[in-house]
Structures are given as C-alpha cells and as structure tokens.
Amino acid sequence: AQSVTQLGSHVSVSEGALVLLRCNYSSSVPPYLFWYVQYPNQGLQLLLKYTTGATLVKGINGFEAEFKKSETSFHLTKPSAHMSDAAEYFCAVSDYGSSNTGKLIFGQGTTLQVKP
C-alpha cells in the first residue's frame, strides 16, 4: 500500500526566505509523485510531478522538488517566498504500478504562511 506523510501541518516563512515543505512517501513500486497547491475557495492546481527520469523537477511559480529514492522523500522548495505563495500544499502519490486505478493518495497538507 502507498502512503504519504507531510511533515509539519503549518509552515511560516518571511517574504523572500526559502520555502521548504517536506514530503515522505511509502510505495512498493516506483512512485509517481505530485505536489498540488490550493488557494482559498479554489480547487487544486498541479505544481509539479515526478514520474521517471530527472530527479529534480521544476514546476510552476518557481517551485521545484527533488525525488530522493534512498530517503523516500519528495520535498518542495522555492528559493524566495512571495506573499502570493500563502496557500495549502498537498503532496500525493499515484497508485500507478500497483492498483493502477489513477487514484491519488494525498498527504494531510501543509499550510504555508508568508509574513511580510
């Protein structure tokens, strides 16, 4: 069975500071991993994804994530936080390769607060 753990339900950074949101996964097969962002009263927007190939993945809005198999991690980073980055962030793993239903298993989410 696959699972996702997001370390820290709430992260607070100052504007211009590094953003680091942590995600660890458990998967019996090579994982497909995703980060989504959700702004208030909106749906989820795909930030980036890892399927195969290059382990450093670049996404939208200046975010990137690195797949580290040895650490079973897929942490999300951004060098300099903007006020507009304040949102809820979800890490997810797909069941592709196991049940193969297209189902996403989400972490519990991390609320990013950006202070001026």
Place this chain on the structure above:
Amino acid sequence: DTEVTQTPKHLVMGMTNKKSLKCEQHMGHRAMYWYKQKAKKPPELMFVYSYEKLSINESVPSRFSPECPNSSLLNLHLHALQPEDSALYLCASSQDRGALHFGNGTRLTVT
C-alpha cells in the same frame, strides 16, 4: 482559468431536496473523478469513471449518485443528504496516469 468547469459554485439544499452537480472538461481526458473535501483536510476520492464506465466507488452512500453522460461530462446527483455531507465537491480529470486536473469545486451546504 481552470480547464475543468464545475457548476454551480455554491449550493444550499435542504435534506429533502434533489440537486445535481455538474462537471465538464474539454481536454479529451478519459478518466473523471469526484472528490469530497472537508475544511483543512485532503480531498477524499468518491468515484472514478474510466472511458465513461464507473470503475471505482469508494463505498459512497447511495444518496450520492454519479453519472457520466459522455466523455466530457460528469454529474453527481444528490438526494436526501445529511448536514455532515456539507463540503467542497471537486471534479477532476486525467489522461496520463496520476496527473489530475481539478475544477474549482462546488461548495455544498446541507441545511
């Protein structure tokens, strides 16, 4: 702008009402999903349609009834809901495995 369109944006209904949520995508995706999301929680999968056939029902109560009239449309029919069913209902679609594209959701309040 989202490529998955959900209507209505907000819905208030009584426990005896019948209503429907609608979802439309024109990306040619062949899988469509309904998720339910409570405040400050991750989305929970309800139903998956693959090639217009229901492939997953996550033990959802029968007061929720999905329908996929064609490859672009997905409906969720609601009947005799309970106040605890109040939530954000999200529709999503995907083509390649796992990369779901979500709509902005319908905020449902059951009174």
